[in-house]
Amino acid sequence: NAGVTQTPKFQVLKTGQSMTLQCAQDMNHEYMSWYRQDPGMGLRLIHYSVGAGITDQGEVPNGYNVSRSTTEDFPLRLLSAAPSQTSVYFCASSYKTGLGQPQHFGDGTRLSIL
């Protein structure tokens, strides 16, 4: 199994550009989420989804959009990139919501906004 696959691995954008970070999982997981990781700040939840067609905001949702049209895919859209969005982005998935299941992380996308 591929697990959680994120593309691209690296990306450089100019301020104001838009782009979509892709995330796909092949484990039939219900729960998917996006985190950003900045130095010394741990992982902060951007958006999450408990199933196809259902999404909700995390701690830091501003400037990002998500959709979940299929169980497998959970893309993250940057609407108008800003230097403050320079970060490492991780997508994660887990089998079920509820009491708690291990989250499986992708390898991350390292994004720089100039």
Add this chain to the structure above:
Amino acid sequence: GQQVMQIPQYQHVQEGEDFTTYCNSSTTLSNIQWYKQRPGGHPVFLIQLVKSGEVKKQKRLTFQFGEAKKNSSLHITATQTTDVGTYFCAGPTSGTYKYIFGTGTRLKVLA
């Protein structure tokens, strides 16, 4: 809002010494998860604790969940260079599916 803090932020130990990181939540947690992230890598799930006062062991790693379910600890006995990385705790916010990650403890092991 809910906060999850970890201490210390950094820890350098000599190989063979013990290491402990502490995780404290501002609210009661239904469960707590621990993850390890190697430098340049992604977080990898280690364990989940659910019950008040629960203690679990994985070889040299001992995990504990506090009686009030607001704090947790990870203890590594006789550290090895393979233990290098950042250790995160994570817990769900009350009544939601949102997981809040702690600030992490970065462990460096000197050979």
